[in-house]
Amino acid sequence: MNWNNLAQEVAAGNQRSIARAVSLVENGVDGSTDFLEMLQFHPNIPVIGITGPPGAGKSSLVNALVSHWLERGEKIAVIAVDPSSPFNLGSILGDRLRMAGLFTHPNLFIRSLSSRGSLGGLTSGIIEVIDVFRHAAYDKIVIETVGVGQSEVEIAGVADSTIVVSVPESGDEVQTLKSGIMEIADIFVVNKADREGAGRFARYLAEMAHGRLQNDVQVIQTVATENKGITELAGAIDKDTARQKQSEKRFRLLAEKAARLILKQRMTDIDTDKIAEELKVLSNKPGFNLYLYTKRFY
Numbered sequence: 001m002n003w004n005n006l007a008q009e010v011a012a013g014n015q016r017s018i019a020r021a022v023s024l025v026e027n028g029v030d031g032s033t034d035f036l037e038m039l040q041f042h043p044n045i046p047v048i049g050i051t052g053p054p055g056a057g058k059s060s061l062v063n064a065l066v067s068h069w070l071e072r073g074e075k076i077a078v079i080a081v082d083p084s085s086p087f088n089l090g091s092i093l094g095d096r097l098r099m100a101g102l103f104t105h106p107n108l109f110i111r112s113l114s115s116r117g118s119l120g121g122l123t124s125g126i127i128e129v130i131d132v133f134r135h136a137a138y139d140k141i142v143i144e145t146v147g148v149g150q151s152e153v154e155i156a157g158v159a160d161s162t163i164v165v166s167v168p169e170s171g172d173e174v175q176t177l178k179s180g181i182m183e184i185a186d187i188f189v190v191n192k193a194d195r196e197g198a199g200r201f202a203r204y205l206a207e208m209a210h211g212r213l214q215n216d217v218q219v220i221q222t223v224a225t226e227n228k229g230i231t232e233l234a235g236a237i238d239k240d241t242a243r244q245k246q247s248e249k250r251f252r253l254l255a256e257k258a259a260r261l262i263l264k265q266r267m268t269d270i271d272t273d274k275i276a277e278e279l280k281v282l283s284n285k286p287g288f289n290l291y292l293y294t295k296r297f298y
């Protein structure tokens with residue numbers, strides 16, 4: 001494997017090389033750490049997270065936004081994270097983009113990642129994959145993730161701008177506003193605004209945000225399937241991205257990513273099967289203490 005060559009091809013925007021690099025990095029194959037060390041870090045490429053409950057219209061929104069950005073001549077990378085199956089991951093998003101004739105667009109790269117085997121809801125290789133896209137100098141990196149469990153809160157740990165998508169009926173479900181969601185949203189989208197109650201719910205979200213002194217939080221109504229509100233949403237994203245560039249949050253995010261990488265590195269030689277075997281013997285011995293036992297791994 002000529003990693004140097006691969007790094008150059010990725011930087012040149014060669015889609016096949018990007019696909020290859022993403023797979024290698026995602027699977028953490030031998031040498032991929034050295035490869036990651038070769039990558040150029042373009043700090044100003046915004047990572048945009050899109051989350052929300054199943055069926056809220058996230059993929060439809062990504063599709064509409066991507067069309068909008070491609071028309072503007074931008075290069076976009078999309079990551080679809082699926083919490084359950086590694087096979088139908090983002091298949092709906094893929095179908096949509098295929099239908100829109102965008103799937104093979106030279107300025108679009110779409111990749112599905114499984115969230116299995118990760119520390120939390122998000123896939124463990126996502127930071128590295130994002131950095132491959134950064135090296136390829138995409139203008140924007142978009143992550144779609146279904147808001148179940150912890151994943152929507154986790155996405156805020158990797159995205160510069162987090163968009164929380166809901167629908168007018170969500171107003172009736174306290175669950176939508178479950179703890180954590182209000183704090184992570186930079187932009188609220190009330191999608192399916194062709195349905196009743198969208199305006200009321202949008203105003204409610206704005207009031208909630210302002211009540212918490214989150215005055216920069218924007219609330220946008222969209223009808224993703226009819227391309228309504230997409231220009232406004234794209235504008236809101238630009239505005240938020242510009243705001244984030246000035247903010248301390250960027251460095252906190254970067255520190256969080258650093259911490260995740262350090263944690264991952266420290267965990268690599270921890271074999272829980274082996275530890276279980278050892279504990280089977282040790283824990284029955286008098287004077288056993290788990291804190292003293294774990295000290296050897298520090």
Ligand SMILES: Nc1nc2c(ncn2[C@@H]2O[C@H](COP(=O)(O)OP(=O)(O)OP(=O)(O)O)[C@@H](O)[C@H]2O)c(=O)[nH]1
Nearest residue numbers: 053054055056057058059060146191192223224225
């Ligand atoms: N009426 C209406 N339907 C919409 C709108 N946006 C999306 N839909 C429909 O809602 C359904 C779900 O849309 P998706 O875009 O797949 O939603 P999603 O949030 O990506 O779904 P998951 O990835 O499965 O969580 C589809 O049948 C869409 O056609 C909208 O603005 N109005």
Ligand SMILES: [Mg+2]
Nearest residue numbers: 058059092093
């Ligand atoms: Mg989807």
